[in-house]
Amino acid sequence: MTEATTKDLLERRFRVLGKHSPLFYEQPLHLVRGEGVWVYDADGRKYLDVYNNVPHVGHCHPHVVAAITDQVKTLNTHTRYLHENIVNYAERLTTKFDDSLSMAMLACTGSEANEIALRMARQHTGGEGIIVTDFAYHGNTEAVSELGTAFMPEAATSHRVRAVPIPDTYRGLEGVPTESLGDAYADAVKAAIDAFTADGIKLAGMLICPDFANEGLLNTPPEFIARAMAHVRAAGGLYIADEVQGGFGRTGQHWWSHEWEGVIPDIVTLGKPMGNGHPISGVVARADLIDQFGQWGMYFNTFGGNPVSCAAALAVLDVLEQEQLLQNAVAVGDYVAAGLRDLQGQFEVIGDVRHKGLFFGVELVSDRLSKEPATKAAGELINAMRRRGVLISRIGKHDNILKMRPPMPFSTEHADLLLATLADSFSEIQG
Numbered sequence: 546m547t548e549a550t551t552k553d554l555l556e557r558r559f560r561v562l563g564k565h566s567p568l569f570y571e572q573p574l575h576l577v578r579g580e581g582v583w584v585y586d587a588d589g590r591k592y593l594d595v596y597n598n599v600p601h602v603g604h605c606h607p608h609v610v611a612a613i614t615d616q617v618k619t620l621n622t623h624t625r626y627l628h629e630n631i632v633n634y635a636e637r638l639t640t641k642f643d644d645s646l647s648m649a650m651l652a653c654t655g656s657e658a659n660e661i662a663l664r665m666a667r668q669h670t671g672g673e674g675i676i677v678t679d680f681a682y683h684g685n686t687e688a689v690s691e692l693g694t695a696f697m698p699e700a701a702t703s704h705r706v707r708a709v710p711i712p713d714t715y716r717g718l719e720g721v722p723t724e725s726l727g728d729a730y731a732d733a734v735k736a737a738i739d740a741f742t743a744d745g746i747k748l749a750g751m752l753i754c755p756d757f758a759n760e761g762l763l764n765t766p767p768e769f770i771a772r773a774m775a776h777v778r779a780a781g782g783l784y785i786a787d788e789v790q791g792g793f794g795r796t797g798q799h800w801w802s803h804e805w806e807g808v809i810p811d812i813v814t815l816g817k818p819m820g821n822g823h824p825i826s827g828v829v830a831r832a833d834l835i836d837q838f839g840q841w842g843m844y845f846n847t848f849g850g851n852p853v854s855c856a857a858a859l860a861v862l863d864v865l866e867q868e869q870l871l872q873n874a875v876a877v878g879d880y881v882a883a884g885l886r887d888l889q890g891q892f893e894v895i896g897d898v899r900h901k902g903l904f905f906g907v908e909l910v911s912d913r914l915s916k917e918p919a920t921k922a923a924g925e926l927i928n929a930m931r932r933r934g935v936l937i938s939r940i941g942k943h944d945n946i947l948k949m950r951p952p953m954p955f956s957t958e959h960a961d962l963l964l965a966t967l968a969d970s971f972s973e974i975q976g
């Protein structure tokens with residue numbers, strides 16, 4: 546019954562949304578329910594979710610559901626009226642940051658948050674130039690599309706954005722010894738600043754995802770960010786950290802992925818996990834930047850920061866704290882990573898294993914010496930995993946890096962199932 550229903554749904558979707566609206570897997574999944582780290586398809590089959598970071602504290606967490614339900618039954622307006630929720634949330638959120646990042650603005654999507662950050666940085670510096678990493682993705686509005694060399698045609702034509710090589714200790718730069726990579730990648734940032742200057746464009750800042758999530762969760766050379774930012778700040782630019790993927794404790798040890806490098810951003814953007822699926826995003830920044838931006842032009846967002854969204858976001862903070870999910874991310878993250886390294890010992894196709902907390906990148910190569918990307922194997926593997934009931938995906942310039950970021954209440958039992966299913970799936974694709 547449901548196979549026909551799913552086929553019919555797919556055809557209706559193609560007709561009304563077009564064939565280019567992306568869908569995961571060779572056999573698209575028709576999901577109808579979620580609970581914790583599990584999702585259920587229309588046949589009632591359950592899948593272990595090792596991909597979705599938006600249901601951060603678990604699909605349909607009862608505390609978040611109750612918070613949304615209670616607030617939606619009471620009042621939902623917008624931020625031009627006083628309401629406790631937005632003030633409570635902004636107060637609680639900013640305590641998670643360095644003291645210098647003391648004010649917040651709220652929006653609905655990560656793209657909007659990055660859009661605000663761009664406007665704020667350009668307005669404050671009087672510059673236009675933004676440095677990003679190659680193969681970045683920061684969202685889908687017109688200005689933000691210019692930053693995304695991964696999927697966006699705008700990036701190729703923008704005069705005000707320059708992409709630098711992805712700082713990556715696994716692949717490195719030809720002819721550069723490993724110990725010099727930090728300097729070499731930072732030199733590329735300096736070269737981009739010089740190129741802007743040559744074009745008569747003043748720098749506004751560098752906007753990066755500090756854990757390089759869309760680039761493949763890379764191991765960055767130590768000191769890269771510090772050295773790159775020294776160049777950026779010397780040229781009058783700001784550091785914008787996109788924490789849309791890496792924030793809210795995903796990387797375990799810290800609330801924010803920029804903390805790993807110890808360089809404090811001027812502006813931080815937030816999204817995805819913030820409301821556990823309810824659309825809320827934000828910008829946390831230096832008070833002088835937010836004040837100056839607000840004075841310059843009015844910012845209002847009809848839905849951003851409304852009482853229901855803030856109730857969801859407050860509940861997410863409650864669960865992260867009460868269930869000690871950052872500590873869990875450290876412990877279970879290390880456990881999964883050890884298992885992934887065991888698999889690397891068994892399967893030649895695994896070239897590199899990287900992780901921070903509950904964020905994993907597993908780079909597949911057809912030859913460990915040449916590091917030729919094993920793009921086809923990565924595609925086969927994620928589909929084999931899906932057939933076996935475990936959901937993961939892939940990313941990277943060559944689409945050869947397995948990407949795994951389960952909801953934060955992921956346990957060692959879930960990890961065992963993930964690792965066993967990976968072993969079976971690697972065996973299958975190896976033939």
Ligand SMILES: Cc1ncc(COP(=O)(O)O)c(C=O)c1O
Pocket residue numbers: 653654655656657659682683684685754758759787789790816817
């Ligand atoms: C790092 C990063 N920034 C920003 C965004 C954009 O967020 P949204 O889709 O909520 O606009 C994404 C979305 O994938 C992202 O991965």
